[in-house]
Amino acid sequence: MERLFCDLHIHSCLSPCGSDDMTPANLCGMAMIKGLNMIALTDHNSARNLPAAKACCDAYGLLLVPGMEITTREEVHLLGYFPTVPCALDFSEFLRGHMPKKKNKPSFFGNQLVMDEDDNVIAEEDELLIGASDLSLSALVKLVREAGGVPVPAHINRGSNGLLINLGFVPQDLDLTAVEVWRDLPCPHTPQEGRVVLHSSDAHYLGDILEAKETVELPERSVEAFLDYLRRGKPPA
Secondary structure, three states: OEEEEEEEEEOOOOOOOOOOOOOHHHHHHHHHHOOOOEEEEEEEOOOOOHHHHHHHHHHHOOEEEEEEEEEOOOOOEEEEEOOOHHHHHHHHHHHHOOOOOOEOOHHHHOOOEEEOOOOOEEEEOOEOOOOOOOOOHHHHHHHHHHOOOEEEEOOOOOOOOOHHHHOOOOOHHHOOOEEEOOOOOOOOOHHHOOOEEEOOOOEOOHHHOOOOOOEEEEOOOOHHHHHHHHHHOOOOO
């Protein structure tokens, strides 16, 4: 088994709420400085900075888990972890057709910058990325799985977009095998039973990326091994 220090919920400068300093190169470099081995880039409702992040992670010897933070129709935040960058990009393009057609106002919401691995801005996303899609939580859980990914409700015990705060419970029919819990706030034990529990930073600024403290043990250093780990859930103690 290999023990990997990780932060599995990080935003780049593509997310309008993310700092412009959160370029793929910068956030990968900061992850390396902080001693991490594996990160997930999870921008809001888009995967357009994943190619640059993959190139930067490869250069630093980091394992990148391709991800997105998807907003459901109920305004629940759902992390989707995908096996490859192309798979995540395909899902991102599909999701684009289910987002509200609202233009971003950078002066109000923030910039939405698409970067290359050398910190060059290659595009700006015009459609606002922080709205809710027209797809339900149950539909998105199914769609992420059909795309080969693993759905994980984000920060279930924090904010209006957390599953427990928004819905008040974890729907059993979704068969969720993992949840993300905000460590600094209380969380009922029941939603965590039988599930892998992730603790991540939800970083929007470079300094917020986790130090090397959260770990995952995998049989090998690969995205598929991580996805299999999430799919299995947590066996009873």
